[in-house]
Amino acid sequence: MSRRPLIAGNWKMNGLRAEAQELATEIATLRKAQPDGAFDLLVCPPYIVMETVGNAVDGAGVFLGAQTCHTAEKGAHTGDISPVMLKDAGCSHVILGHSERRSDHGESDADVQAQAIAAHAQDLITIICVGETESERESGKALDVVGEQIIGSVPAGATAENTVIAYEPVWAIGTGKVATPDDVQKVHAAIRETLGDKLGQDAAQGMRILYGGSMKPGNAQELLALADVDGGLIGGAALKSEDFWAIAQSCPSI
Numbered sequence: 001m002s003r004r005p006l007i008a009g010n011w012k013m014n015g016l017r018a019e020a021q022e023l024a025t026e027i028a029t030l031r032k033a034q035p036d037g038a039f040d041l042l043v044c045p046p047y048i049v050m051e052t053v054g055n056a057v058d059g060a061g062v063f064l065g066a067q068t069c070h071t072a073e074k075g076a077h078t079g080d081i082s083p084v085m086l087k088d089a090g091c092s093h094v095i096l097g098h099s100e101r102r103s104d105h106g107e108s109d110a111d112v113q114a115q116a117i118a119a120h121a122q123d124l125i126t127i128i129c130v131g132e133t134e135s136e137r138e139s140g141k142a143l144d145v146v147g148e149q150i151i152g153s154v155p156a157g158a159t160a161e162n163t164v165i166a167y168e169p170v171w172a173i174g175t176g177k178v179a180t181p182d183d184v185q186k187v188h189a190a191i192r193e194t195l196g197d198k199l200g201q202d203a204a205q206g207m208r209i210l211y212g213g214s215m216k217p218g219n220a221q222e223l224l225a226l227a228d229v230d231g232g233l234i235g236g237a238a239l240k241s242e243d244f245w246a247i248a249q250s251c252p253s254i
């Protein structure tokens with residue numbers, strides 16, 4: 001089955017207004033010059049520059065997403081942002097369960113699943129992140145850990161249309177260390193199998209599974225060519241338009 005690659009930029013807590021405006025404008029300009037490129041392009045800036053970035057990419061064929069969301073529609077949740085607000089701000093996607101949310105904010109698989117259900121109710125596409133730590137990999141538990149995260153974090157109502165999975169080995173995020181293509185393919189194939197058991201074969205075969213963890217222009221082509229890799233979730237390299245674009249250009253044609 002052919003799955004359209006998704007190249008998603010996770011800006012994390014980076015980008016003052018002028019920088020965000022410049023980066024988003026550069027990405028929009030590159031995309032407008034190649035509107036038919038066979039990949040989806042998504043930028044996920046911090047909330048506070050969402051409007052700036054949204055305006056800069058408006059009409060350019062670049063999707064807008066957030067980095068997390070609350071489960072409630074509104075109310076007494078100081079500092080939080082709801083899926084309804086994301087939709088209202090022009091977002092189509094939201095990243096959930098990133099390892100930095102899991103470690104910095106104690107978000108559990110159950111929390112991620114509840115966020116995903118709330119986001120789907122607003123027609124947001126969720127990018128649900130999973131990945132093992134270095135010690136879990138070294139002790140041979142990578143597949144078990146990732147399998148448990150998939151079972152716990154992905155809601156029963158997930159479909160190939162409303163959900164994307166991102167496999168991000170924690171030890172590879174922002175470290176320059178990259179999982180070997182062989183290991184990446186093994187984990188992605190195992191994720192697809194688990195999704196098949198949980199959601200059925202149609203959803204599993206159609207669902208995009210991204211790789212994330214020090215993806216760069218120099219290693220993207222090899223990773224994106226793997227059978228069960230359907231795009232990338234990019235951190236550091238998403239902050240330079242030429243690197244982000246070069247990664248997108250490395251997608252195999254579908």
Ligand code: PEP
Pocket residue numbers: 010168172173174175176212213214215233234235236237
């Ligand atoms: C990320 O945090 O989602 C990520 C993959 O970061 P980096 O590309 O910098 O490793």
